[in-house]
Amino acid sequence: MIEKSLYEDYEIDFSDSHTSNDAYYFIFNNKRELCLTDEHKLPETVGNLKIDFKLYIGKYNKKDTFVINCEGDDSFYNLKDVYDISHDLYLMATRAVLVRDWYMTHNNVMSLYCFVPH
Numbered sequence: 001m002i003e004k005s006l007y008e009d010y011e012i013d014f015s016d017s018h019t020s021n022d023a024y025y026f027i028f029n030n031k032r033e034l035c036l037t038d039e040h041k042l043p044e045t046v047g048n049l050k051i052d053f054k055l056y057i058g059k060y061n062k063k064d065t066f067v068i069n070c071e072g073d074d075s076f077y078n079l080k081d082v083y084d085i086s087h088d089l090y091l092m093a094t095r096a097v098l099v100r101d102w103y104m105t106h107n108n109v110m111s112l113y114c115f116v117p118h
Contacts, residue, residue, distance in 0.1 A: 010092060013058040023064040026096035033076035034093050040085045057099050060092050067096040
C-alpha cells in the first residue's frame with residue numbers, strides 16, 4: 001500500500017520573524033508527546049503553557065505551522081497514539097518532532113562547544 005506523501009500538504013520554510021494568528025501549533029513536551037485537544041485536534045492557541053522555544057517550520061494545509069517545546073503532561077499523546085487518531089496528523093507531527101529534536105540537539109552541542117577549551 002502506498003501511503004500519502006507528507007509533501008502533498010506541507011511546504012518547507014524556516015524564518016525567525018514569522019508570526020500568525022491563524023496557525024497550526026505542534027506542541028511537544030519533553031517526552032516527545034504531542035498536545036491535542038479533547039477532540040483530538042491541534043490546539044488553536046498556545047494558552048498558558050511555559051514555552052521553551054517556538055519555531056516556524058513552514059505551511060501545512062496552507063496555514064503557518066509552528067513547533068513548540070514546553071513543559072507539561074496534560075492532554076499530551078505519544079506519537080503511536082497520534083498515528084491511531086489520524087495518519088495525516090501523524091505525518092506532520094513526525095516532521096515537527098524531528099525539527100524540534102534537531103533544534104534541541106544543535107543548541108546543546110553548541111552550548112557544550114562554547115565551554116570546551118580549543
